[in-house]
Amino acid sequence: MTEDSLKLSHLQVGSRARIASYLSTDPALRRFREMGMLPGTEVRIVRLAPLGDPIEIAVGASLLSLRREQADLITVIPDKGAPTDPR
Amino acid sequence: MKSPPPDRSSEAKSSLRDAKPRVFALVGNPNSGKTTLFNSLTGLRQKVSNYPGVTVERKEGTAIGQHGEPIRLIDLPGAYSLNPQSPDEEILRDVLLGRRTDTPRPDAVICVIDATNAERHLYLATQVLELGLPTILVLNMTDLAEASQIRIDPEKLSAKLGVPVVPMRAHRRAGLPELRIAMSRHDLPASGHQVPLPEEIHGLLEKTHAEDSAHARHAALYAPGKARELLDSNQEWEDRLIAARYDSIHELCEDSFHRSETEVTTLTDRLDGIFLHRIFGWLVLSAVLIILFVMVFFGGELPMQGIEWLFGKLAEVIQAAMPPGDLRDLLTDGIIAGVGGVIVFLPQILILFFFIGLMEDSGYLPRVAFLLDRFMSRVGLHGRSFIPLLSSYACAVPGIMGTRTIDNPKDRLVTILVAPFASCSARLPVYAIMIVTIFPTERVPLLAKAGLLFGMYALGTIGIFCFAWLFNKILKRDTSAPTVMELPTYKSPSLRSVLSQMWDRSKLFVRRAGTVILGISILLWAANTYPKTPGVDAATQSENSFAGKLGHAIEPVIEPLGYDWRIGVGIIASFAAREVFVSAMKISFNVAEDDEDEAATMMQLRERFRESKRDDGTPLFSPLTCISLMVFYVFALQCASTVAVVRRETNSWRWPLFQLGYMTLTAYLAALIVYQGGRFLGFA
Numbered sequence: 001m002t003e004d005s006l007k008l009s010h011l012q013v014g015s016r017a018r019i020a021s022y023l024s025t026d027p028a029l030r031r032f033r034e035m036g037m038l039p040g041t042e043v044r045i046v047r048l049a050p051l052g053d054p055i056e057i058a059v060g061a062s063l064l065s066l067r068r069e070q071a072d073l074i075t076v077i078p079d080k081g082a083p084t085d086p087r
Numbered sequence: 088m089k090s091p092p093p094d095r096s097s098e099a100k101s102s103l104r105d106a107k108p109r110v111f112a113l114v115g116n117p118n119s120g121k122t123t124l125f126n127s128l129t130g131l132r133q134k135v136s137n138y139p140g141v142t143v144e145r146k147e148g149t150a151i152g153q154h155g156e157p158i159r160l161i162d163l164p165g166a167y168s169l170n171p172q173s174p175d176e177e178i179l180r181d182v183l184l185g186r187r188t189d190t191p192r193p194d195a196v197i198c199v200i201d202a203t204n205a206e207r208h209l210y211l212a213t214q215v216l217e218l219g220l221p222t223i224l225v226l227n228m229t230d231l232a233e234a235s236q237i238r239i240d241p242e243k244l245s246a247k248l249g250v251p252v253v254p255m256r257a258h259r260r261a262g263l264p265e266l267r268i269a270m271s272r273h274d275l276p277a278s279g280h281q282v283p284l285p286e287e288i289h290g291l292l293e294k295t296h297a298e299d300s301a302h303a304r305h306a307a308l309y310a311p312g313k314a315r316e317l318l319d320s321n322q323e324w325e326d327r328l329i330a331a332r333y334d335s336i337h338e339l340c341e342d343s344f345h346r347s348e349t350e351v352t353t354l355t356d357r358l359d360g361i362f363l364h365r366i367f368g369w370l371v372l373s374a375v376l377i378i379l380f381v382m383v384f385f386g387g388e389l390p391m392q393g394i395e396w397l398f399g400k401l402a403e404v405i406q407a408a409m410p411p412g413d414l415r416d417l418l419t420d421g422i423i424a425g426v427g428g429v430i431v432f433l434p435q436i437l438i439l440f441f442f443i444g445l446m447e448d449s450g451y452l453p454r455v456a457f458l459l460d461r462f463m464s465r466v467g468l469h470g471r472s473f474i475p476l477l478s479s480y481a482c483a484v485p486g487i488m489g490t491r492t493i494d495n496p497k498d499r500l501v502t503i504l505v506a507p508f509a510s511c512s513a514r515l516p517v518y519a520i521m522i523v524t525i526f527p528t529e530r531v532p533l534l535a536k537a538g539l540l541f542g543m544y545a546l547g548t549i550g551i552f553c554f555a556w557l558f559n560k561i562l563k564r565d566t567s568a569p570t571v572m573e574l575p576t577y578k579s580p581s582l583r584s585v586l587s588q589m590w591d592r593s594k595l596f597v598r599r600a601g602t603v604i605l606g607i608s609i610l611l612w613a614a615n616t617y618p619k620t621p622g623v624d625a626a627t628q629s630e631n632s633f634a635g636k637l638g639h640a641i642e643p644v645i646e647p648l649g650y651d652w653r654i655g656v657g658i659i660a661s662f663a664a665r666e667v668f669v670s671a672m673k674i675s676f677n678v679a680e681d682d683e684d685e686a687a688t689m690m691q692l693r694e695r696f697r698e699s700k701r702d703d704g705t706p707l708f709s710p711l712t713c714i715s716l717m718v719f720y721v722f723a724l725q726c727a728s729t730v731a732v733v734r735r736e737t738n739s740w741r742w743p744l745f746q747l748g749y750m751t752l753t754a755y756l757a758a759l760i761v762y763q764g765g766r767f768l769g770f771a
Contacts, residue, residue, distance in 0.1 A: 025322050027172075027319070028172070030170070030172075030322075030325065030329075031167065031168070031172055031571060032571060033326060033329050034167060034168045034170070034210060034329055035167060035207060035210075035571065035573075036206065036207050036210075036333065038326070038329060038330055038333060039326075046359075047359075047363060049363070049457050049458060049460065049461060050363070050364075050365040050368055050369065050458060051458075051460075051461035051462060052461060053460065053461045053464075054457060054460050054461070054572075056363070056457065056574060060204070060206055060207060061203055061204040061205075061206065061207065062204055062207050062573060063355070063359075063573065063574040063575075064571055064572070064573055064574070065453070065456075065457050065460075065571070065572045065573075065574055066570070066571045066572075067460070067464070067570055070570065070571070
């Protein structure tokens with residue numbers, strides 16, 4: 001993880017970021033890339049489920065729901081000026 | 088590319104009549120509107136079965152082409168990629184590559200993509216196009232694309248891909264004639280479009296598949312083999328392949344899909360603002376779930392009573408028309424009662440699938456899963472398990488059938504295994520007679536009654552969560568299935584799709600589960616009837632029957648639970664359906680059936696229960712026995728219909744038999760703990 005990248009799960013609702021890398025080689029994560037979440041692609045955090053998990057993100061024209069444990073495996077580079085969660 | 092118009096000469100027609108119908112496969116992402124299109128093309132000419140060896144449903148139908156010729160249409164499972172990550176996706180790959188012996192390799196493919204999300208949908212579509220089968224690309228939901236201010240140019244896309252592109256609104260049946268014309272074309276082209284392979288992969292295929300055609304090399308990217316193995320072990324290559332495909336898709340879409348520069352707030356954005364809101368979201372969800380539950384639980388009641396009445400009348404008519412004898416009894420008590428016992432489930436199945444169909448088709452169902460996922464994940468389940476489990480509190484049969492909306496095979500199996508712990512409506516008669524027997528006064532204090540009932544529901548719910556947690560620990564995840572879930576665009580549901588699903592489910596239930604249920608009820612009728620003891624009353628006859636003997640035989644086993652052989656007969660007789668316990672008890676305890684006044688017969692049965700003594704003179708139905716029996720019925724799988732439905736949904740006898748075993752064991756142990764623990768604490 002480089003200095004200005006952080007985990008997808010740490011982004012705040014409404015913020016945008018570009019996918020940087022995947023922290024796991026688990027083949028299950030291949031599906032995320034096949035669904036358009038390639039490094040360099042912009043994602044937007046749409047909302048959290050009312051219970052805090054899963055997270056809804058927008059990738060291209062798709063709305064996807066993923067669990068926090070998986071969002072933890074994806075690093076992103078936030079767009080400039082985007083608010084982030086201090087955690 | 089401009090292709091010649093379809094051939095309509097009479098010569099072509101007559102040659103068609105003799106030819107075997109062509110086979111088309113319908114392919115697309117989940118939520119592409121593929122199933123709606125399948126229904127529109129085939130109407131009621133559909134056949135649903137299972138792919139042998141797996142639990143994936145196989146849907147095939149007959150479409151009618153432009154010249155009235157039949158076309159076989161296989162609705163392949165929805166998938167995101169030819170590189171499978173679930174049994175459903177494996178089926179799609181294997182059929183398209185001609186790797187299944189039970190399904191012919193299709194002659195042509197109809198590939199459905201959602202025009203509002205063309206890039207993502209084209210990922211699978213371009214993979215399929217590269218296999219070299221003649222293909223029609225259906226651009227679905229063009230109305231929604233218009234609403235999102237996406238201008239589409241189908242001709243340009245068609246020119247680039249070299250296959251016909253048909254814009255459609257499958258929900259409104261717009262574009263069907265154009266599709267039919269394309270399907271009847273005998274010169275349907277295959278696409279020449281190919282994603283430029285990254286150099287390493289190109290070189291790899293040169294080595295592993297030197298002799299093969301370009302199409303076969305593309306197929307080698309997905310089928311198990313050398314090339315696939317190497318790709319699996321080299322994530323970087325795989326990623327380059329995915330990136331190359333998306334690059335090529337962006338190029339394809341550049342000219343044919345024009346998005347507006349300004350960001351459009353879609354209907355989906357606005358609706359999600361309410362449906363997924365932290366306060367309103369729960370309100371809407373509660374309202375939806377309450378309506379669903381009330382409709383399945385109470386809405387099914389009236390038609391069910393109607394069906395019971397009808398079959399009762401039918402039995403009466405036969406009783407009056409035929410001379411008494413075994414054949415008459417077999418007809419009325421075995422067959423008619425059995426068929427009635429199958430049909431009686433239909434109202435609940437129809438109602439549940441009406442709601443599931445509406446929610447699935449409109450796009451609300453994944454939102455339910457989104458809201459409840461955190462809650463369900465505590466015991467290792469997915470949010471999608473919630474509705475099937477909730478429905479099981481009305482009846483496990485529709486509930487288990489509803490698990491087909493859970494896409495992860497393991498989550499689905501765990502949900503099926505624990506669903507029958509939900510206290511369904513068939514347990515209520517058993518609870519009711521036990522509760523009135525516990526109390527010395529005829530009028531049961533309302534609070535005590537509610538408390539006991541609540542306790543039974545709570546116990547079943549605890550069973551669901553404990554065993555879900557346990558099975559989740561034991562069962563390994565069979566595939567590395569991702570838990571990413573798409574939240575599709577909302578659309579107004581098509582009534583035709585909903586009705587078609589209701590029809591399919593009912594037909595499957597009657598045909599597959601119905602035969603098993605009928606068989607078991609005839610078997611149980613025989614066990615309760617034979618051997619005959621002439622000239623004795625019903626209670627003695629019951630004692631001398633196979634069931635009665637079996638009741639005696641298991642007495643030593645059930646004695647530690649506080650039961651005697653008569654209760655044993657009730658348990659055995661009610662194996663087919665829990666509510667039969669009450670009527671079996673009426674026979675064993677010599678209570679005459681009085682159709683006019685059911686409450687009176689119940690009170691009479693209660694009296695008999697309270698009078699009956701064990702051999703040592705202590706009362707048989709002590710409060711402790713009653714509670715032990717209720718607890719037994721909370722956990723036991725006393726329902727042949729559930730067994731039959733699980734057999735159908737898991738496509739094997741292994742799981743229903745396992746379920747029967749573990750639930751009966753749990754019921755036995757729980758009742759044992761209640762009875763022996765109660766005695767230890769000094770209760771009688």
